[in-house]
Amino acid sequence: MMKPNVWELDYVGQPEQVGTTWYDYQHNSSMSRMIAYEDDGSVHCCWMNGLVSGASQRVIYYNKRLPDGTWVYGDVGNQVNVTAFAGYCTLDLDVSGNPVIAYHATPAAGGTYSCYLWNSTGEHALPAPPAGITEITWPHVCVDVRDYIHVVAASNPTNKIYYTRSEDGGATWIDWQEVVTVGTSSGVSQTVCSDLATGKVAIGWTKAVTTSLYQSDVWYVESSDGTTWNFANAVNITQFGSGGHPMSSTTRAYADLNILYDSNGDIHIAYTSVPYPTYGDPGMIWHWSEATGHQKVTGTFEETSWISFNDPGVWRNCIDHPSLSEDADGVLYCQWGQCTTPGDSSAGGYGNWDVYVTYSTDGGYNWMAPVNVTGTATPGDPPGQCFSENWANMAKVATDKLHLQYIFDLDAGGIPQGEGTWTLNPVFYQGVPVDSILTNIVVTVEPINPPIIIPPGGGSFQYELTIENQCDFTVHFDGWIDVILPNSSIYDILARYGITLPSGGMIMRTMTQNVPGGAPAGTYTYQAHTGDKGWNVWGEASFNFTKSAVDGSAGGSWNCSGWDEDVTVVENTPETHVLSSVYPNPFNPTTAISYQLPATSFVNLTVYDIYGRRIAELVNGWRDAGVHR
Missing domain, CATH: 2.60.40.3880 (Immunoglobulin-like)
Structure with missing residues (x-):
């Protein structure tokens, strides 16, 4: 496999390879979390791994980053499932800091899917589906302060959401309980989150208000103790049909949300919305809490000179997959994906993705400037040469860094949807220093x-x-x-x-x-x-x-x-593109190369020897205006 030299590109923080996968796709809609931060500084990651081209062997892989920066299973990871053709995993930690991973799989190749859980005691089968239900799949997991394991999943076809719980580490489970009938048009939106301070647990989902999953409301239901549930008390936080949202006339929710309990025990929900009444690929990210109501985090339904709605693929929008976290000071962070860089699509026509983050210092009322923390662009590149950071998610605990995981897709598009071609893709962890994303x-x-x-x-x-x-x-x-x-x-x-x-x-x-x-x-x-x-x-x-x-x-x-009559003065910004002479030249073994840009531009800087042979590619990506060396 060609390993892209991503460390020479415009990343905020250092990407670290934790594994690989031929199966780029990770989730249809809500992603919950596939990464967790442990109090001792360890980071835990899981992903759906296609072991071969064509993914006839699809398994669940796991890796752990120790506090000293060492990955326990190197840059490959380790398979955890025993059952066949496993996939669509989510992860949380138990109270001892051990990983708890939920996924669906088949007991034998070609069989009916069931839900499973892997933890420190091995692989556990979740309950059989209720009578009349063939499959329950797409499980999402969380662990509460008592070490109870909570799982929500959907029947297949997806018209009902179910809940189960284990109070003994996965050895036994209560029978599946029906949470809600969402209908076959609501997508795979379920997610679950626990409050480690109080023991509260919340389940969230979207429910279509018409026959389209692109016209949905956002719902949640909460248990104050994690064991007593009244699913009839679910709360519709958007209420689009009755004007309960600040953009009720122009947007609806899509099947894509994330829940976080903050340090005060309050629920925060981030979700994606799309244009209404006519659906399109654009997206917006919203934050909701009982205190703030609905606040837009980012997004637009109109193209600009820096926003282009590239083809995101099936089940996706050009701005989607939000994830929330909080640091010890109560600062909230939101992460999401965008495939909106003008012209940055693969040779196959699918948008190359980047990972964006922002933050709020006032509980979600006001969100600061979005920051692209990957910043790669490979417009028109063929399979194997695309840089598309996709299916990103973020640990719910932020420290001096935001802890991100994503697939570095070498050919944009979701391969199981017939988008792009099979490539062996790195799986990356990236710690983004919070000081580097501050708005000033x-x-x-x-x-x-x-x-x-x-x-x-x-x-x-x-x-x-x-x-x-x-x-x-x-x-x-x-x-x-x-x-x-x-x-x-x-x-x-x-x-x-x-x-x-x-x-x-x-x-x-x-x-x-x-x-x-x-x-x-x-x-x-x-x-x-x-x-x-x-x-x-x-x-x-x-x-x-x-x-x-x-x-x-x-x-x-x-x-x-006075605004339009005056000119803009940009300090330290050149008027033209300039590549300065290298010094010293000729050189051995080092030299200094500087160049200057009058505006944000795509730059390729490659070194050749006197015979025209390519020696090194120093830069291949977007760079801001200014002088670079």
Whole structure:
């Protein structure tokens, strides 16, 4: 197998190979978790592994990263299942830190699927399906504070969700209990999560409100003790049909969600939504808690200069598969996948995926700038040369790093859906330093000739507006200006959408603001914001001014000018593409090569000897504007 030299690409954190698989596909919809972080610093990973091309041998593999960074089973992993043709695994840890992995498999090749669990005592069969149900498959697992194991799964065809539990480490199980009838149009959406502080357990799913899984509501039901359930008390958190969502007229949920209990024992749910009433490949990621309601994390239904809706494949959307985590300070993190880089599709026409993350410091009310932590692009590349980081998920515990796992798919598309070709793909763990994803958009507004006092008949004032990107990454954002009136209401002044600013870039404007004579007397707060307008604020600044009295006959307007007339100043950004001379040259054994980019660009930098022979490929991916060496 060709092992891609991913360490030379634009990753945030160090990818580490934990295994391989010919079977790129991992889950249809909700992924729950396939990675867990242990208190001693260990990391546990599992995945569905196709051992050969064609995946006639499909098994469950596991690997563990010790606190010193060593992987117990090297860069290959170890098979854990005994049954035949196993797949679609999820993972949690028991109270002793041992892995607990749920999956479905057949007792013999070609047989009926059943659910199984593997833990420190071996492989355990879950209960047989209830009467009238042929198969129960796609199990998702969690372990609670008492070491009880909870599993939710779906009947096949998927019209019912079932629950079972073991209170003795998997040796015995209660009979399957029907949670809900979701109908055959609702997809494989079930997931389960426990609160390790209180013993609460929650089950989540989506349920189609029509005949399409792309028009669903998001539901959950909770047990306060993990053993007493009243499934009739399930909560519909979206209620799209009755206007219970802030975008009820334009979006619906898809069969894709993730649940997290925070350190206070509160439930957080992240889910994917898609366009409504006409379905399309675009996607949005949402966060919900009882305190915050529905808050958009990221996503758009409109293409931009940096967002293109490449073909995501069956059961997928261009932005999907969210996963939540929390650190010891109560900061929430969200991770998801995107195949939206313009032009970045495989030779077969399927979008190459990247992994994105963001965070919230206020419990999920406000989410900061998305960060692409893989940052690879291989537009038009053939099988074996695609870089598509897909089926990513994140451990629910964040430390100084976010702990991610994904398939490094060498030909984009889901192979069991007939998308792409068979390739032997690395499975990666990636620890993303949280300090590297922090949003730092510095906004300043400095009034010229303060204090500003507007006379009764109206007038104008000027101020200097500066927006500086002090992040380690390029940011795409909206900028808007509004004013808080003396009666505390907010009046919108100006908005500019889809601004792109590379790391180190700066925008400077001298702005002129008119104030009409009819504006009420009193103190005003003038505000400039950056972020995702209507949802998230990433940086802001303000100053006050005063209107001395009212003269309604004077007329005037709240016109604001100066944004479009001035130019954008981007510090430390070259005006042209330049490849500088190497120094020293000729060289042996080392030299320095520098190049500069006026804008974010795809770069290939390859070294050849004097006979034209290729010696090394130094760069093959997207790079931000600026000087590189």
